[in-house]
Amino acid sequence: MKVFENISLKEYNTFGIDVKARRLVVIEPDDEVPPQDGEVQVIGAGSNMVFTKDYDGTVITLSNTFHLSPLTSHLVTAWGGMVMDDLIRWTLDNGLYGLENLSAIPGTVGASAVQNVGAYGAEAKDFIESVEVYDLQERRHCTFSNADCHFAYRDSFFKHHPNRYLILRVTYRLSREFVPNLSYKALEGQPHASAQQLREAITELRWSKLPRPEEHGSAGSFFKNPVVDDAVVVRLKVDYPDMPVYPVNKLSAGWLIDKAGWKGRTQGRAGVWPKNALVLYNAGDCTGDEVRALAAAIQQDVKQKFGVALDPEAIII
Ligand SMILES: Cc1cc2nc3c(=O)[nH]c(=O)nc-3n(C[C@H](O)[C@H](O)[C@H](O)COP(=O)(O)OP(=O)(O)OC[C@H]3O[C@@H](n4cnc5c(N)ncnc54)[C@H](O)[C@@H]3O)c2cc1C
Structure with a gap:
């Protein structure tokens, strides 16, 4: 087991966001899991996470040992x-x-x-x-x-x-x-x-279609595909007959974001991936707050244009 104090998590999340954890515990296959006091956050490779501030607790992760x-x-x-x-x-x-x-x-x-x-x-x-x-x-x-x-x-x-x-x-x-x-x-x-x-x-x-984590930080698909009522599908199909709809009344979040004009745009140092509007990415040492602000702007715009709420799939901490 390895324990680090006051360590940057930049290498522990695929968005490449530079926040610190008060403590990081890395557990190996043969270790007993030590008792933890205080707040704990479990992470894997941090590929579905966005850290928005330093973490004042213990982050626990397992070593990436092939076992x-x-x-x-x-x-x-x-x-x-x-x-x-x-x-x-x-x-x-x-x-x-x-x-x-x-x-x-x-x-x-x-x-x-x-x-x-x-x-x-x-x-x-x-x-x-x-x-x-x-x-x-x-x-x-x-x-x-x-x-x-x-x-x-x-x-x-x-x-x-x-x-x-x-x-x-x-x-x-x-x-x-x-x-x-x-x-x-x-x-x-x-x-x-x-x-x-x-x-x-x-x-x-x-x-x-997706940014390679070693080239551009991201958390993959940032939003879930929204599931809506029949009435919403009927209303939107009038204006957008080509809008994709999957069973049961699942809309494509990527299509909505693209149609709202966000594909390829950046705000601050966070951006919408040019080849896939569902992916937000790190356009250059961005902070978690910049990602959160971009996500909020997209959510607000999609809500205003289509009356559909988008929920993040990525875990925002
Ligand atoms: C470029 C890109 C493409 C992606 N494509 C896809 C895709 O096609 N399909 C898809 O489903 N996902 C996709 N994702 C999202 C991501 O790969 C998955 O969610 C993956 O399972 C996250 O793994 P992780 O180890 O990084 O978990 P983390 O992001 O570190 O954690 C995710 C969640 O799991 C918990 N967790 C992690 N490890 C443990 C553990 N050992 N014990 C208990 N809880 C744990 C965390 O607390 C957190 O709640 C993509 C991500 C990226 C960056």
């Missing part, structure tokens, strides 16, 4: 701090299939269960067998089955109990047979002889 144990021919248990994409690469190299559509999503194994990460027609919940946690409040280990996790779209039981359960390990149930999931429109009809080829196609598609 996993195959349990049976279909089950594999991975350390919560492992980079999710490293796990996916390993599974494909070892003939275990299912996670390939989640390739290259930034972040850790532990967060995949908190966020129920999803992309290109797949979601983590479809492969998670169980989640081993340390309950920071009750100071004991326990295991959640898939049903206990109450997974939903980018949601889980853990999201509703923030900073209480430290996810130490996640067990995934995978398949020995590669059945390509081509349900996402851009993948339809593409021949993918192997999971590796599908992984490469997905990775390429991803980075054609």
Whole structure:
């Protein structure tokens, strides 16, 4: 275990925001989780977070050590701090299939269960067998089955109990047979002889639309796609017949932001990604407050133009 005092979190969040934590505890796979007093914030790779000020408490994170144990021919248990994409690469190299559509999503194994990460027609919940946690409040280990996790779209039981359960390990149930999931429109009809080829196609598609964290800081999709009433869809379709609507009455936040004229614009040192209006990015050493101000301006404008409220998907601290 490593403990740092008064440390910058710039390297611990993909937005690259330079705030300090009073204390940072980095836990290794063999460590006992130490008791914590005072306020605690659990982070993974900080790829869905925006820090707006110094954190006057303890930030806990797991080391990104590559540490996993195959349990049976279909089950594999991975350390919560492992980079999710490293796990996916390993599974494909070892003939275990299912996670390939989640390739290259930034972040850790532990967060995949908190966020129920999803992309290109797949979601983590479809492969998670169980989640081993340390309950920071009750100071004991326990295991959640898939049903206990109450997974939903980018949601889980853990999201509703923030900073209480430290996810130490996640067990995934995978398949020995590669059945390509081509349900996402851009993948339809593409021949993918192997999971590796599908992984490469997905990775390429991803980075054609999103900023690479090592080049431009961001938290990925900043807003959730809003779900609205029938009456709102009917009203908007009159003025915008080409507006995309997904089941059930889900609108595209990116489309609304683009239509409101924000794509490619900057405000202060925060900007809207030119190739994807759903992504806010760090246009040059921005602060969390600049990101928050840009998000608020977009929310206000979209509300005024379309009468639709946008909620952030990113966690603002
Ligand atoms: C460029 C880019 C593209 C992205 N694309 C996608 C995408 O396609 N699909 C998608 O779903 N997401 C996407 N994201 C968002 C992000 O990758 C996911 O939310 C990811 O799961 C976050 O992982 P993390 O380890 O960085 O978690 P963090 O951002 O550090 O934390 C996220 C939440 O999980 C909690 N948490 C983290 N680790 C643990 C743990 N071990 N125990 C308990 N709680 C924990 C935190 O407290 C926080 O509430 C993208 C982000 C970026 C920057």
